[in-house]
Every structure is written in C-alpha cells, then in structure tokens.
Amino acid sequence: MGRQITRFTLGLVASSIYPRLPHEEKLIFQMALAFQACWTIPLPGPHMIGELSARESKTHTGRLALVALEKQQGIQEYHKGYLDRIQAFVANHLNKIPAVAEDIPLVALHADMGLHNVIVSNHAHTLIQAIIGWEFIASAPYASLHQIIEMLFRKTAPNGFGPEYGRAKELREAFWGTIPEWGDWNTSEATQLFLEWFRFGLFMKPKWLFLGLSEDETAAYWAENVRVVKDMLGKYSWP
Incomplete structure (x- = not known):
C-alpha cells in the first residue's frame, strides 16, 4: 500500500508564468537542475525500463501507440493514407532498432515533470519552490522526457508541440549547458537514435484535442505528427 505525504507550498504554477517570462529570465530558469537531481538518483539493479523496482517492461511505445491509433475515431483520411503502412512498419521493423540505442x-x-507540476515563487518567478505530482515516477531512458523538456523551448499549442520561441537555440544551450554531462549524452549517437524511434511512437497518434479548430488549425495540428511518421516510413521502410 502506498503513502502520500503532502505539504502546502505557497507559490504559482509555472505553466501560468513561464510563457510570459522575458527571454533573459527563461535563460536562468533552473529546470535543468531539477531533471538532473532525479537522473542522478541510484537505481536498484538490474536497471531495466519499468517501475523503480526495476520490473522489466515488454511493451514497446510504438505498439501501444498503434493500438490507440487503430481505435481513434474521426481521422479516416489519416487512416487511409498511413494506417496500413504503420501497421506493417510496427510488425516488421521494431526489432531492427540499432543496438547503439540501448546505450x-x-x-x-x-x-x-512539466511546468504544470512546478511551483515557483510569487515574487521571483525564476525561483522554483517545489516539484509536485510525484505519483508519476519510473525508471526509463532519460530522453523519454524529450517532449516535456521541449516545452521549455516552445510556445503552447493544442497538440502540445507549438512553434519554438524566437531564441530557442539559446534556451536549449542554457538548459544543457547547466548539466554538461547530460548535454554530452544528449548529442550522442545513442540518444539521437533513441529519440528518433521514441518520437515515432509519440507522434504516431496525436492527442485528440481539436475542440472546434478551423480547417487550417486542424492541418497545423497534424503537421508535426505527419512529418515524423513520414520520415520514419521513408528512412526505414519505403518512400
């Protein structure tokens, strides 16, 4: 039986503050240190993907996403254009992920650990007071938090993957420069290959959040998902 211990923390939810911060304040917002603090906690052995008890997971993100994609209603054109190809890709190519990704x-x-689970000071909005929502803990590749980290460099959007801030390159450099060991891993071949396949699973099926968007907005909503899926099908399967 689990226990949950709570304490009231005075402050503001960072997701309501961070998008409005000046660029100079975003540069010194120390979320990188919060991620590093988790990533350096010793794990029980053997180190496997799963719960912190190191229970092995046999299910691939791509297969889980495919099941959700097959059940999704209201996307007939997407199914018509991609579903058969995606099903064949998942069936035939997930066992061909380059071994270096395992490193x-x-x-x-x-x-x-997105901004919606970060509490900042009422008075100094770059000062993190607390990280909440600790029911979501696991052992996993550090780069599986890619999408959450990316939200520090992008504007909000209905599909959770909005356009980059104007000086996003500087924000990324400041984030990874704060934790240089992880910055080196982030540019490694192992991480780049992992992200390529992991993003395929993430973007195979977007969250269903259209909420009355216009036709142009709907097309923009799908654009990143379609790009990621087409790139993978073209690179590892067929044009």
Whole structure:
C-alpha cells in the first residue's frame, strides 16, 4: 500500500508564468537542475525500463501507440493514407532498432515533470519552490522526457508541440549547458537514435484535442505528427 505525504507550498504554477517570462529570465530558469537531481538518483539493479523496482517492461511505445491509433475515431483520411503502412512498419521493423540505442542511460525520473507540476515563487518567478505530482515516477531512458523538456523551448499549442520561441537555440544551450554531462549524452549517437524511434511512437497518434479548430488549425495540428511518421516510413521502410 502506498503513502502520500503532502505539504502546502505557497507559490504559482509555472505553466501560468513561464510563457510570459522575458527571454533573459527563461535563460536562468533552473529546470535543468531539477531533471538532473532525479537522473542522478541510484537505481536498484538490474536497471531495466519499468517501475523503480526495476520490473522489466515488454511493451514497446510504438505498439501501444498503434493500438490507440487503430481505435481513434474521426481521422479516416489519416487512416487511409498511413494506417496500413504503420501497421506493417510496427510488425516488421521494431526489432531492427540499432543496438547503439540501448546505450542510453536508464535513470530515475518524474515522468510528468512539466511546468504544470512546478511551483515557483510569487515574487521571483525564476525561483522554483517545489516539484509536485510525484505519483508519476519510473525508471526509463532519460530522453523519454524529450517532449516535456521541449516545452521549455516552445510556445503552447493544442497538440502540445507549438512553434519554438524566437531564441530557442539559446534556451536549449542554457538548459544543457547547466548539466554538461547530460548535454554530452544528449548529442550522442545513442540518444539521437533513441529519440528518433521514441518520437515515432509519440507522434504516431496525436492527442485528440481539436475542440472546434478551423480547417487550417486542424492541418497545423497534424503537421508535426505527419512529418515524423513520414520520415520514419521513408528512412526505414519505403518512400
């Protein structure tokens, strides 16, 4: 039986503050240190993807996403254009992921450490007071938090993957420069290959959040998903 211990923390939810911060304040917002603090916690052995008890997971992100994609209603054109090809790809290519991707570090992580789970000071909005939502902890490749980290460099959007801030390159450099060991891993072949396949699983099926968007907005909503899927099908399967 699990226990949950709570304490009231005075402050503001970072997701309501961070998008409005000046660029100079975003540069000194120390989320990188919060991620590093988790990633350096020693794991019980053997180090496997799964719970912190190191229970092995046999299910691939791509297969889980495919099941959700097959059940999704209201996307007939997408199904018509991609579903058969995606099904064949998942069936025939997931066992061909380059072995070097296995070299990526497995770490303890807060699997939902987005800005919506960060409390900042009422008076100094770059000062992190607390990280909440600790029911979402696991052992997994550190780069599986890629999408959450990316939200520090992008504007909000209905599909959770909005356009980059104007000086996003500087924000990325400041983030990874704060934790240089992980910055080196982030540019490694192992991480780049892992992210390529992991993003395919993430973007195979977007969250269903259209909420009355216009036709142009709907097309923009799908654009990143379609690009990622087409790139993978073209690179590892067929044009």
